[in-house]
Amino acid sequence: MARTLIRGGHVLTMDPALGDLATGDVLVSDGVIEAVAPSLPADDAEVIDATGHLVLPGLIDTHRHTWQSLARGICGDWTLGDYYFGIRLAISPAFTADDVRLGNRLGGLDALNAGVTTLLDFSHCNNTPDHSDGAVLGLQDAGVRAAFCYGFFESSPEASRFGEHDARIADFHRIADTWFPTDDGLLTLGVSLSELFGLPWDRTVAELAAARERRALIVNHTGCVWGSVLTGGIVELDAAGLLGPDIVHVHCNTLDDAEWEALVRSDGKVSISVETELNMGMGRPVFERCRRHGLAPTLSADVISLNSGDLWHEMRFGLGLTRWEATEAVNRAGAMPERVTTLAKEALTWTTVNAADALGLGDRIGSLTPGKRADLQLVGGGALEQHPRIDPYATLVFQTTAADVATVLVDGRVVKRDGALVGVDLPRLTVEADTAADAILGRVRDAGRELPGTPPGAFEALEPVARGFHAEAEKAVG
Incomplete structure (x- = not known):
């Protein structure tokens, strides 16, 4: 040995x-x-x-779009709407399968360099089967531990070779058979759900069924668009009996008390992306809501096209925010707090033991306990x-x-x-990353796209379709 x-x-x-x-x-x-x-x-x-x-x-990151490492920093002055139209609808279609592999390798090494040994890779640039394979291979190349969460998101018809949603489900099963014959390796299998009410309800149900058939971890963007039904769905999932302890709910900024109570009943997990939520207008990170409802918070770097892959930053921002939340009412009453309410050690639990449990890996990682990896x-x-x-x-x-x-x-x-x-030619890797990024942005320009390219009233334009899917879901679950 x-x-x-x-x-x-x-x-x-x-x-x-x-x-x-x-x-x-x-x-x-x-x-x-x-x-x-x-x-x-x-x-x-x-x-x-x-x-x-x-x-x-x-450290353990419970939600990272690792492929976006090749678009690092492009979202520095973008809103969430800008991100959707710029990254998902313009930049994602310009990624080749080799770009996805390189992005995941670069992002995995970036994580390891910062002491982040495990990622939940929210992989939603699977434009073709080759892209899906490239995403897995990039994580393998990096040598990071990761839950590879296959995303069914359709970036654009011209970028995808799938066509029907059933073909994406089939590709997920191909990935499971090809790369995940067991669940005890460095890479484990997961599913990244398409945004709820961004597609017909039966497709969401099909994605959940495919994930659970494979005993895969599930991650969902939950409650992060204000004034919209988009990314909602907790009530409908609860009514249909589809919530569970195998789902990591990311963001959760817009949830009301009834939705939080549904998460509690299901033993759902929560991932907070502090920098994204504060910078892209998504609302107050939900540390206090987690405390109130007895849920263990975890942290995520989220969009590497905006944020650092360094979870030390997320801990620092998160701890400062929780302490501010606890003292705001005291300050407004003209007084000063007598003690801090959240200790630095607790912040470290967000990225270790809490995060390991959220990924279903609490028996393997998260503490230096004999018998763990x-x-x-x-x-x-x-x-x-x-x-x-x-x-x-x-x-x-x-x-x-x-x-x-x-x-x-x-x-x-x-x-x-x-x-x-160890074993990384850093000068060569950075040149490869710069060259690939230039080529990607060149293809975006060649396609006639402007960045971020957000149409006026973007979310308002999406809302009628989303509300139609929402009505369909309500009818389906009674």
Whole structure:
């Protein structure tokens, strides 16, 4: 067996039964955490010196459009409407299958570089079967752990080779048969639902049925368009008995109390994309709503065409927002709070134990518990902003960036060592990414599209069709 001993670090296990070790060792055997203790014998193990570092689980992102890594930053000044018309209807059709593979490889490596060892890959640039294969291969190339969530979204008729929705369902089953013969590898299978009421109700039901036939994780954009039935559907899914603990609900900004109660009854999971929601006009991130209804929040980087792939940013923004929410009424009453209501350690649970449970992987990852897979990271060392390190959780949430992530292991394999990704020709990769992005944007221009290209009254124009599908759903579920 391959054995690795991470020696002498400040170990934050995120396991309440084990707690933290101011100085401790983590022994990894054949990809599994074998032991965590103040001191362990090295025997025949490779030793990684963790002196001066924090040792903690790899972070987990519960919703990322990884393919959009090749459009990094293009959405910096876009609304959600701009994103829909610019990314989904203009840029997505211009992606080739090779672009999707490169985007997923680039995005997976970007995640690993920042200590994010697991992604929920919301993959909705599957314009052809080759695109679907490219998305899986890109994640494999990167070596990241991921739930590959197959998206059925139709970007445009000219970009798709599928035609009928049934053909997309068939391609999902092909992907399941080809790439996911078991569910115990680095990549696990999922489904990204098309936006509810963006298509006829029977197609949503068919997508859910296909996912559950394969025991796949399900992710859905839920409640993120104000004044519209688009991305709603919680009431109808609840009435039809289609909600469940296997669904990750992303955003949830517009949900009312009855919809939250339906999520609670179903043991649904919630993913909060703090930067996207604050920057694209989607409303207040739902930390307080989760607290009120007893749901465990998780975090996601979401659209890499806007956000960093660095979950340290999401934690920092999220923690600041939760503390502001808790003090706003106190401040308006002319007073100051006596204590903070959410601790830095709690923010770290959003991206570790909570996120592992949301992905159905709580028995494999999320804490440094013996018997779990060895997804972990070493943070700090001699980095200037890491010293002095008085409170390790505060250091992680408030002082850490991807540059402070020194070493990363996935399934016991070292993928980043001493600040550099292992086996990656970074200059070549960045040139490939720049060249591919230029070609994609060239094809967008050749197609006569302007970016973001949002028509006036865009959502209003979509609403009559969406309301028709909504009425159909209401009739179907009584």
